Amino acid sequence: MGSSGDEKNEILLNVGFIGAGNMAKAIGEGLINAGVIRPTRLYASAPSEAHLKHWKSLGINTTSSNREIVTNCPIVILAVKPQYAQDAISSAFSDFSNCAHRPITLVSILAGQTIENLEEMLYEVLQNKTLAERVNVIRTMPNTPLLVGEGCTVFSTSSKLEQLDPQLETVFDEHKDVVKKIFSVNGYCEEVSEYLINPIGALSGSGPAYVYQIIEAMSDGAVKLGVPRSMSYTLAAQTLLGSAKMVLQTGRHPGELKDEVCSPGGTTIAGISAMERVGVRHGIIEAIEAAFKKSEELAKKKN
Ligand SMILES: NC(=O)c1ccc[n+]([C@@H]2O[C@H](COP(=O)([O-])OP(=O)(O)OC[C@H]3O[C@@H](n4cnc5c(N)ncnc54)[C@H](OP(=O)(O)O)[C@@H]3O)[C@@H](O)[C@H]2O)c1
Known part of the structure; x- marks a missing residue:
C-alpha cells in the first residue's frame, strides 16, 4: 500500500x-x-x-x-x-x-x-x-x-x-x-x-443535489448584496458544513439550534420569515417525496 x-x-x-x-x-x-x-x-x-x-x-x-x-x-x-x-x-x-x-x-x-x-x-x-x-x-x-x-x-x-x-x-x-x-x-x-431504501435514497442519495442548489441560492443572495462570487460559495458551503456538524456532534434538535441563532426582532428571524413566506421547507419536503415516487416508478418498470 x-x-x-x-x-x-x-x-x-x-x-x-x-x-x-x-x-x-x-x-x-x-x-x-x-x-x-x-x-x-x-x-x-x-x-x-x-x-x-x-x-x-x-x-x-x-x-x-x-x-x-x-x-x-x-x-x-x-x-x-x-x-x-x-x-x-x-x-x-x-x-x-x-x-x-x-x-x-x-x-x-x-x-x-x-x-x-x-x-x-x-x-x-x-x-x-x-x-x-x-x-x-x-x-x-x-x-x-x-x-x-x-x-x-x-x-x-x-x-x-x-x-x-x-x-x-x-x-x-x-x-x-x-x-x-x-x-x-x-x-x-x-x-x-429494505423498505427504507427508497425513502432514504430520496433523502441522502439525491440529497447532495438539493444541497448544491441551496448553496448556489445562498451564494446568489450574497452576490446580489455585493459579496464576491467565489467568496460567497466558500462561505455558503462552510456554513452548511458547520451547521451539519452542529447537528451531528451536539445531537441537539435542529429547531432548537435555529432558535439560538434568531434574536428577538433581529436579522435572522426576518430571513426565516421570508423563507416561510415562499415555502422553502415545504419545497424540500415535496422534493424528497417526488424523488421517492420516481424510485417507486422505476421499481415497477423493473428494467
Ligand atoms: N449519481 C448519484 O448521486 C447516485 C446516488 C445513488 C445511486 N445512484 C445510482 O447509481 C447508478 C449510476 O449512476 P451514475 O450517476 O453513476 O450514472 P452515469 O454517470 O451515467 O454512469 C453509468 C455508467 O454505466 C455505463 N454503462 C451503460 N450501459 C452499460 C452496460 N450495459 N454495461 C456496463 N456499463 C454500462 C456507462 O458507460 P459509458 O461510460 O460508456 O457511458 C457509464 O460508465 C444509477 O443506477 C443511479 O440510480 C446514483
Missing part, C-alpha cells in the same frame, strides 16, 4: 464495477484516496472509453467486457443506470457456470431496483437454482460525497442468506464485511430494512 495505506484495513479481495460513471468513480476513487485498496485490485467495465480513460489513469484495470468483471472479482458493484440493469447482468453472468466455484456478491447501487427484481434478473440468465444461490445480492443506497470521505450509505441484504448452506453463508458474511468497509471508510454506513 501507499504511505497513506493502513495495512490492517486493507481490502484483499478484488472489487469490480459494472458501469464506470459518476457514482462508481466516487466509490472507487474514494477507496484509493482512503488508501485501503491497491488500484490493481479494482476493475471497471463500460461500453465506451468515456469514463474508463480516467480509471486507467489511476492504475485501475479497465475493460469493455462485463463478463471479465465477474471472472476476476468476488465483489461486483453494479453501477449502471437502472434501465440497463438486465443487459448488464445478462452479459456479466453469461459465463458464470465456468466460475461458479467462486461465489459472488453483487452489490447494487441502483435507484429503485429491489433485491427481488435483481434476483429475478440473475435467474433469467443463470436459469438454475444452484447457480443462482452462488450469487448473493446486496442492495445499497450511497451518495457522491463518498469521493471526499463524507458519504452516506445504507444497505440491505437478501433474505435468502438464511437458507444457504453454512459454508456459502460464511463466504457471503465475509463479503458483507468487505462491502461495509467499502462504504464506511468514506463516510457513514448502516444496514437497514
